[in-house]
Amino acid sequence: MHEWHADELGPAEVVHLRPMPGMEAVVVVDNLALGPAIGGVRLTPTVSTVEVARLARAMTLKNAAAGLPHGGGKAGIRRTADLDGISRERLMRAFARAIAHLTDYIPGPDMGTDESCMAIVHDEIGRAVGLPSALGGIPLDEVGATGYGLACCADALALKGLLVLEGADVVIEGFGAVGTHAALALAERGARVIGVSDSRGAVFNEQGLDVPKLVAFKRQGDQVAAFPGGVPRTAHTVGELDCDILVPAAQADVFDRRNAARVNARVILQGANLPATADAERIFHGRGVLSIPDIIANAGGVICAAVEHAGGSRTQAFAAIAEKIGDNVAELLDRTSRENCLPRQAAQTMALARIRAASGYRRSF
Numbered sequence: 001m002h003e004w005h006a007d008e009l010g011p012a013e014v015v016h017l018r019p020m021p022g023m024e025a026v027v028v029v030d031n032l033a034l035g036p037a038i039g040g041v042r043l044t045p046t047v048s049t050v051e052v053a054r055l056a057r058a059m060t061l062k063n064a065a066a067g068l069p070h071g072g073g074k075a076g077i078r079r080t081a082d083l084d085g086i087s088r089e090r091l092m093r094a095f096a097r098a099i100a101h102l103t104d105y106i107p108g109p110d111m112g113t114d115e116s117c118m119a120i121v122h123d124e125i126g127r128a129v130g131l132p133s134a135l136g137g138i139p140l141d142e143v144g145a146t147g148y149g150l151a152c153c154a155d156a157l158a159l160k161g162l163l164v165l166e167g168a169d170v171v172i173e174g175f176g177a178v179g180t181h182a183a184l185a186l187a188e189r190g191a192r193v194i195g196v197s198d199s200r201g202a203v204f205n206e207q208g209l210d211v212p213k214l215v216a217f218k219r220q221g222d223q224v225a226a227f228p229g230g231v232p233r234t235a236h237t238v239g240e241l242d243c244d245i246l247v248p249a250a251q252a253d254v255f256d257r258r259n260a261a262r263v264n265a266r267v268i269l270q271g272a273n274l275p276a277t278a279d280a281e282r283i284f285h286g287r288g289v290l291s292i293p294d295i296i297a298n299a300g301g302v303i304c305a306a307v308e309h310a311g312g313s314r315t316q317a318f319a320a321i322a323e324k325i326g327d328n329v330a331e332l333l334d335r336t337s338r339e340n341c342l343p344r345q346a347a348q349t350m351a352l353a354r355i356r357a358a359s360g361y362r363r364s365f
């Protein structure tokens, strides 16, 4: 059970809404020093205010670290009654109307919502990112913005001599939008993806899996463990495979003080949000495992969203992802060695410096 306390950064606003009978929503606008808040809309049966507030703070730090002109926010939608007869379109229209007055919050897709949901929100209130391309948007999961950003992290580490991507062994935990695109982008760089898991199992091949075939297999609705090009194994052990790069791209808190010492990766690129607890990150650091924190590593999606919001193209979005993530990883490495601190501390210092600099230009009373 996580706790949440307000602090000097935020939240600026916590709004509880009842958009229609049987449906509750919460919007947390965390910090607006850098501009209007961008953050996803999570639609799950269990989403809580604390979860949304923690995610909104992560967006504040991620957006600042990426040098975007945006603060952080997040929304959660929960059904409180059986709404089976009610379409997702009706839910999203009700949600959109309920948040119309929160003009400092720009919604995007997150767990349980996608580009078609954002199209509906945009239709109602003229405000949303991660829109379908038919509306001039850049559908960030379809184009693989976050997975591409993770590969850009690997590029930056290779530039610093910390990795050789040709022939590097990669393990991907979670094979959804982020995991599939990270696997494709790393395989394009010559890496060997030796292990992949999803919620139902895992597949392993020490010679390297055929990633495009595995992605096509998964997209047909099959589980990765049934892929004929490797041997099946249980999902929870993939994080322990000996590899150069481990990409957790599933859920939060997968690594904690009980299992962090069993991770056998040289580098972890955090695709998921908060995949490791603070204890786990300390253990990684102590064992010389370099773990690039989520707020730097998985910023590709929100960088893409910010470029879309500013009217930019997909090509511009990918160029911005490569530049911002490349620069940030280089700065993170410098700070980590100069200040002898954990990568997460370095990343937070980078983000906070940008928020404080922007705060100096905001009106104060």
Ligand SMILES: NC(=O)c1ccc[n+]([C@@H]2O[C@H](COP(=O)([O-])OP(=O)(O)OC[C@H]3O[C@@H](n4cnc5c(N)ncnc54)[C@H](O)[C@@H]3O)[C@@H](O)[C@H]2O)c1
Binding pocket: 140, 141, 145, 146, 173, 174, 175, 176, 177, 178, 179, 197, 198, 199, 200, 235, 236, 249, 250, 251, 252, 271, 272, 273, 298, 299, 301, 302
């Ligand atoms: N989509 C983005 O652009 C983006 C951006 C930043 C952060 N994230 C974070 O990355 C993570 C993945 O997001 P996504 O969009 O790829 O989601 P997704 O739903 O498309 O994919 C999640 C994948 O994880 C798998 N999974 C679930 N539980 C698992 C388990 N216990 N072991 C192994 N695999 C498991 C699922 O089967 C699925 O393949 C989430 O934490 C999300 O918040 C996503």
